[in-house]
Amino acid sequence: MEVPPTLDPPPAEAELIVLRPDGTLLRRLALSGERVTVGRLPERNDVALEPDAELLVSRAAHCVLEQVDGRWSVVDGGSVNGTYLRREGRLERVRDRLELRDGDVVSVLASVTPTGERRFFELAFRSITDPLATRAAPLSSGLDGGVTDVDERTGGVGCLVYERHGARLVLVQGDARHEIRLRPQGHRLVAFMAARNAASGGVPALCTHEELMRAVWEDEPLHSRLELARLVWELRRELRPFGAEQLVESERRRGYRLRTCTS
Numbered sequence: 001m002e003v004p005p006t007l008d009p010p011p012a013e014a015e016l017i018v019l020r021p022d023g024t025l026l027r028r029l030a031l032s033g034e035r036v037t038v039g040r041l042p043e044r045n046d047v048a049l050e051p052d053a054e055l056l057v058s059r060a061a062h063c064v065l066e067q068v069d070g071r072w073s074v075v076d077g078g079s080v081n082g083t084y085l086r087r088e089g090r091l092e093r094v095r096d097r098l099e100l101r102d103g104d105v106v107s108v109l110a111s112v113t114p115t116g117e118r119r120f121f122e123l124a125f126r127s128i129t130d131p132l133a134t135r136a137a138p139l140s141s142g143l144d145g146g147v148t149d150v151d152e153r154t155g156g157v158g159c160l161v162y163e164r165h166g167a168r169l170v171l172v173q174g175d176a177r178h179e180i181r182l183r184p185q186g187h188r189l190v191a192f193m194a195a196r197n198a199a200s201g202g203v204p205a206l207c208t209h210e211e212l213m214r215a216v217w218e219d220e221p222l223h224s225r226l227e228l229a230r231l232v233w234e235l236r237r238e239l240r241p242f243g244a245e246q247l248v249e250s251e252r253r254r255g256y257r258l259r260t261c262t263s
Contacts, residue, residue: 014072014127016065018047021110021119023196023205031072036065038108038123039077049108049121056081056109057121063094063106072100072125081109084120088246102127105203117253124203126262157244159261162194171244172261180238188216189231193258202262208255232256 014031029036029047037060042048044060061077076083076094083094084107091107100106107120158173160180169180169190182190192215196205207215209225216231217223236245249257 014125016047017124017126017201017203018049019122019124019200019203019205021121023200023207025200026121028201031065031067034067037061037077038063038065038106047123049110052110054111056111062108065100065106066097072127073097074100074106079108083108086122100125100127122203122206124201157246158242159259160190160194160247161261162190164191167191171239171242171247173242173244178242180235182235182238185216186231186235190235190258192216193256194260197258197260202260204249204257204259206251206255206257212255 016027016029016031016036018026018029020026026049027047036046037044038047038049039045039060039062040049040052040055040057041059042050049057049062058077058079062079063077063083064075066073066075074083074085074094075097084091085094085098086105086107087101087103094106102125104125106123106125108123109118110121111119113119158171161170161172162168163170167187169182169187171178171180189212192212193205193207196207197203199205209228213223213225213228216228232248232250236248239245239247247259249259251257
C-alpha cells in the first residue's frame, strides 16, 4: 500500500488588533508569513506604534511575532522597556519567547504618568485555528444585531452581550442565555464598556475609572471610585451563580475590562 506523503500543517489563520493606550483602534492586521516586526518607526516595522511621545518604544523590532509550524510566538527584541503579555487578566514580562494563544494581548509601554501609572499599546492576538481555543457554534442576536461566538478559553464561562434596544445584559454560555439584572447605573456602566469593545474590534478595551464615572454619572458631583467599585461588585455578584464573574476584569489603579462576545 502506498503511504500518502506527510503534509505540513497549514499556517494559522490569525490577526492582530492594535490599540492605542486610550483603547482606540490603531490598526487591524491579518498575520501571514513567518515574521512580523513591531516598533516605533513605520519605515522599519510591519506594525508601527505611534505616536510615541515619550520615546519608550524601540525604533525597530521592539518585539517580533514569529510563526513556526503554524504557531505564532512573541519574542522580545532586547528592548529597554520590555515587552509584556496579558493573559486572562495577568500581565507578565516576555523574557525570551512565549507562544501566543487566542485572546492573548502583547503590551508595549507607551507612557508613565507622574504617579507611576503605566499605559500600554496593546496588540490583541486572535487565532481561528488555535487548538487551545474552543469556540461554540455562532449564535444570533449579538451586539448591535451581529453574530456572537462563545469564548470558552477560561473554562466555558461564556461571554456577555448588551442589547441596547432592549436595555438587557445577557450572559451567553453555549446554547443557554441568561439575563443579568442591573440597576440603572449598572446599565450605563456595561453599555459604555460594550460600546468601547465594539469600537476596538471586539477586543476587551480598558475603560479607566474616570471614563466610567463620566459614563455613569456624567457631571453629577459627589460621586467616588468607591461607588464605581460597588457597581462592579454588584455586576460580579449577579454573574457569580453562573461561574462567570471573571468576565469583568480589574486592572489595578487603572480601570476595568468587560469580556463581551466577539462578532
